[in-house]
Amino acid sequence: MISVTACSPSGPGAVTVAPSPARDGRDGADGPFGASRVTVLTQARVYERVTIEVTFPSDATGNLRRDRAPFPTVVFAAGGLVTSARYRWIADHIATRGFVVVAPDYTLDLAIASPDNTNAALLAVRRAAQTAGHTLEGAIRSDGKVAAMGHSLGSVIATWQWADYNYDGVVLIAGLPADGSRLERRAGSRVLSITGSQDGSALLPDVTRGFLSFSRPRMLAVVEGMNHYDWTDGATAANLARDMPSTRPQSATRRDGMRVIDTYLDAVLRGDAAATAALDNGAFEGVTVTR
């Protein structure tokens, strides 16, 4: 499949988080970089349009921090019937810690309907990063490290992309792999499955069963008091009707959840030894861990 950069923004991105050297990105908090967003268009399956939100580490004016680039990449697959926009808080947070987040759209907002939009988006952003004058010029390397991340149904797609395209890591947020995913191809690649104890959509026994289908090294992190739609902004009444009530403030559960995800990304995409040790042996506040 081809993936081509169609739209070539050359100016700064839209600043979503201002940079702050006072932030250290530890303990689930934002990092020191600013975060900015730009939209990239690409074509998949000959000529189907894919719109991609790319959130990248920036300065206060929305320009890529080329002095610190290239950055590792996180490709994000949205949950079923949920737009990428509702995960911007995750993208912003991750970008402030020095990662480029690539979030494509999908047919009918169902990642399962056009799963390869995910990898097409990655290829498009890699191409953009090689294009002189592009906003994302130099942002990522074509052979740079990549993790797939997905929420709910997006976890299925993230797992497929990780398995089929040899991504370096995969994070399943409140989801599980589909039967038939070729997990054995990536035996030995570190996996993080994270969910909330109050998730009424992806039930813990199912998530646990999915988690156990991965080989080690692996971690299942259950955030106390967090429900399914605490991972998204703008939860609707219909969303919440299918969920269980949260039992802790969303700001607290999100921070606990991101602390684990940050540790995983630092370990897998940056090769950080302390993060790796924490994943192997550490405890995380507000989170129950199974390995």
Place this chain on the structure above:
Amino acid sequence: MSGRRTARVMNRCVCFRGALFAALAALFAATDARADSSVIRGPDLGTSVTLFEGYPVSSRAAWIRPWLALTYQQRMPFDAFGAGVGVRRTIAGGPRGWALSVQLGGGLSFATLYPGAVLEFSPSTNLRVRGDWAYFSMGLAVPAALRLDATGDVRIPVQGELWLAFRTGPVWIGAMAAMGVTFVPNASSALSLQGGAYIAIPYGEGRASR
């Protein structure tokens, strides 16, 4: 006196045809279309013009022979556009009542987001029933496409289609919906969806035989 009347009638006739032709030309040129000449899978009305406005593809067909059409197709909003030809053949049944037919579309499009030529090939078949006032068909189409560049990217959708139309005066107005799977070599398959509304206007022999 008889000559004047004949002249008036002829003038009226010329005016009517001119106006009709202008209206058709304007519709054909002005409406935005979107690539796959799905329009050739619509009702068989002989020589006719069909304007199909849909998602993600719109197309136009001028059936200059009952079996041969010239087509224009565009992928919305303007991601690809192109032209081609379509042919159709009834292999069982007749113009009224039940019939089984096959169509074959082919064309060349130009992708605009990432400029490049795309070769299109659309075999299809449908089972249709047509009365005086209504038309219905169900069929199977494979509107495949191939990029004519180094990528050699291929898409092979296989989709089921439903077409419905009703006659209103000289024209037929209808809708279609299609759903299936797009197969891509060495990649995951994707959902294929298509839909739209259309107007088919017989002319010449097609109008006379409606």
